[in-house]
């Protein structure tokens with residue numbers, strides 16, 4: 001809402017505007033494009049129907065316009081979510097929530113409808129290492145134990161710490177880590193008879209997805225043990241295998257950044273190479289967030305990260321280390337964008353969408369009812385213009 005800030009929505013760097021457009025209008029640019037693709041497992045059967053990146057499911061239930069038409073086999077009885085980070089927790093939670101619980105959230109309507117018909121009764125979250133190495137954070141995993149319609153369980157043998165983990169936990173002297181392990185170990189308990197079960201598994205890795213008629217019908221798991229490898233404990237496969245009867249699989253093993261046109265890119269780390277936010281060899285160009293440091297950290301981590309980049313931009317501007325734009329006015333920038341993208345969404349437009357979504361939810365328990373399709377969003381803006 002600040003008078004010196006402008007928002008240009010529905011505009012894509014590389015298709016609607018280029019780096020040379022930005023150089024014509026701005027003294028500096030900061031990219032905060034995140035990490036947009038999922039990492040793969042690299043195992044046979046990964047591309048069978050019913051095997052999906054968790055990111056697709058998250059975008060679908062959150063109402064991303066490009067993901068509305070995806071379908072997921074919610075007739076499945078058993079589902080595996082591979083990975084034990086917060087995205088895996090989010091996916092497991094959505095699969096386990098009751099329709100009543102979901103209906104109080106801002107989940108997209110198409111997802112609410114599909115999930116209310118879901119036949120899923122068992123959800124497995126699969127960690128390749130132990131609870132002491134799990135990537136989820138405490139508040140998020142604790143919530144899994146508080147679901148109305150699902151009992152959370154773990155296997156006692158898998159949540160007992162091995163000698164390496166015990167030593168690492170003792171050396172770390174980290175109260176949050178100790179608490180995390182306590183939370184996970186508290187899930188060794190009897191089922192209270194809720195209709196769904198959510199089983200957190202540790203020290204297992206999928207080695208193959210098996211299929212029937214081109215669709216996932218099972219997963220072969222190998223049991224792992226931990227081995228020290230530098231300052232990390234690594235999962236090493238044993239010769240003990242197990243078959244898991246699952247008909248739907250989400251891989252949630254982290255994200256990877258995508259290269260941006262005309263910018264340097266480090267393929268290995270999936271980031272734009274930079275020093276504290278200053279893009280290497282490109283004065284005037286900055287990065288912040290996951291495209292700067294890789295896909296780690298919760299929202300709170302991005303605040304100091306953004307502040308560091310902001311300080312770099314300001315100190316460079318002060319000493320004139322910036323671009324020299326030929327047309328630096330707000331109007332000139334607006335003209336360039338509007339010419340390339342007539343369906344530009346401004347901040348006023350964004351507020352109109354927000355107000356309308358909140359108004360649509362009045363009289364219900366939902367915080368908002370989202371518009372999903374691009375056309376419905378643009379039609380709304382035409383109506384309110």
Ligand code: NAP
Pocket residue numbers: 040041082083084085086087088090127128129133134135136137140205252253254255295296297298299
């Ligand atoms: P993440 O935190 O990096 O977790 C990835 C998980 O995948 C780890 O458990 C990792 O295990 C596992 N993994 C990686 N490769 C694997 C493989 N080949 N086989 C089996 N497991 C494998 O990633 P994320 O869950 O996608 O989350 C991304 C970021 O968003 C995180 O920083 C997260 O905290 C944040 N986030 C936060 C919230 C929230 O605050 N509520 C919600 C969503 C996301 P290893 O440790 O063994 O590598």
